[in-house]
Amino acid sequence: MNRRTIVAIVAAVAVIGFGIAGYSYTNRPKEAPVAPPQESSTLVRPHSPVLGPADARVTIVEFFDPSCEACRAFYPIVKEIMARYPQDVRVVLRYAPFHDGSDEAVRILETARMQNLFVPVLEALLTQQSEWAPHDGPQLDKAWAAAGVAGLDVAKAKEERLAPHIMATLNLDVADGKSVGVSGTPTFFVNGKPLPNFGTDELKKLVDDEVAAVR
Known part of the structure; x- marks a missing residue:
């Protein structure tokens, strides 16, 4: 099964998942700040947003593009993995804006992080x-x-979108992605190990194996 077929299947599942999980963002309370990791490496930088416990012993690093259909398709899968291992797994997000306009979407996300x-x-x-x-x-x-609609103060965010630290985050993520061979999105590493093959089952198995190894 090739990558395009896998993405199509996952995307179909994701549409259902997003539909079931849909909710109103307008009345959602503000979240706690997304924790930055403490270490620094080509895969994980101090500025990187982290989902899940900061001290989790298994780290999924995802290079993603907000415009990428496959990244959207994999998001419910990643959430499912985190729900299965709420204390053991964290996700570190890195930006790989390959699509036209994705750099602006990254700036939206970074201004959202500031809020x-x-x-x-x-x-x-x-x-x-x-x-x-x-x-x-x-x-x-x-x-x-x-x-x-999700709650962002858009006027304030547009004033901050070109802040030096946002531009530095974007530039470093792009440089790190190139240095570790990221040529498409999403690209996953689990405790520093790349997926042996692209696919949801491969991601789940690699996480399962790493969680078993640290327990």
């Missing part, structure tokens, strides 16, 4: 991805609108 709204805005962008990132070109006004 402690990273996860709601991330999920809003993924849910509305087909609206703001169609195949014929990005419509970033719709991405900003989706972020606003």
Whole structure:
């Protein structure tokens, strides 16, 4: 089964998952700040957003692109893994903006992080991805609108979107991705190990094996 077929299957499942899990962002309370990791390496940097316990012994590093259909498709799978191992697994997100307009979507996410709204805005962008990132070109006004519905202070975020630390995060993530051979998204590493083959079962198995090894 090739990568395109896998992505198509996962995407179909993801559409159902997003539909079942849909909820109103407008009334969602603000989240706690996304914790940064403490160590620094080519895969994990101090600025990287972390989902899950910061001291988890198994780390999934995902290089992702907010415009990427496969990244959207894998998001429910990653959440499922985290739910299965709530104390053992954390996810470190790195940006790999390959698509046109994805660098602006990254800036939206980073301004959301400054407002402690990273996860709601991330999920809003993924849910509305087909609206703001169609195949014929990005419509970033719709991405900003989706972020606003998720609670983002859009006016403030647009003032901060070109802040030096946001640009530095974006540039370093792109450089690190190149140095570890990231050529497509999503690209996963589990405790530093790449997937032997691309697929949901391969990701789940590698995580299962690493959790078993540390317990």
